[in-house]
Amino acid sequence: MAPDRRTFLKLTGGLCLAPGASAAREARRLIRGGSLGRVVFCRAPRNSVGLVRFLLDGAMPICELCGRDELVLCGTEATLVVDRYGHRRFA
Numbered sequence: 001m002a003p004d005r006r007t008f009l010k011l012t013g014g015l016c017l018a019p020g021a022s023a024a025r026e027a028r029r030l031i032r033g034g035s036l037g038r039v040v041f042c043r044a045p046r047n048s049v050g051l052v053r054f055l056l057d058g059a060m061p062i063c064e065l066c067g068r069d070e071l072v073l074c075g076t077e078a079t080l081v082v083d084r085y086g087h088r089r090f091a
Contacts (some may be wrong), residue, residue, distance in 0.1 A: 023082065023085075023086040023087050024051065024054065024055070024082070026086075026087060027055055027080060027082050027087045028054065028055045028057075030080060030087075030089060031055055031056060031073065031075075031080065032057070034077075035075075035077070035078060035080075035089065036073060036075025036076070036077055036078045036079070036080055036089075037075040037076030037077030037078065038075060038076045039056060039061045039073050039074065039075045040061050040062065040074060040075065040076060041061050041062050041063075041064075041073075041074040042061050042062070042063045042064070042071065042072060042073045042074065043063075043064050043065075043066045043068075043071070043072040043074075044063055044064070044065060044066065044071050044072075045065070045066060045067070045068065045069055045070070045071070046065055048071055051071060051082070052071065052073075055071075055073070055082070056073075061073070061074075069083060069084065070082065070083035071083070077091070078090060078091045
């Protein structure tokens with residue numbers, strides 16, 4: 001059973017960036033499946049540390065805060081952008 005939005009936000013620490021739970025799970029699957037390679041850098045809005053930890057479940061990359069409402073994860077093989085509408089992967 002998929003968690004509802006409220007449960008997702010509680011799990012990730014109450015984010016200002018609030019992707020749907022299915023988008024976050026799919027992004028997490030891509031990352032953990034090696035689709036991005038090793039994630040070495042991210043650009044994140046404030047209060048999104050919970051989402052980064054949820055997606056990566058490991059060592060935090062170098063992270064820069066940005067004013068945009070999207071999370072950008074740069075890996076050695078591809079880049080993933082996660083926002084409130086879903087995710088996009090760029091190879």
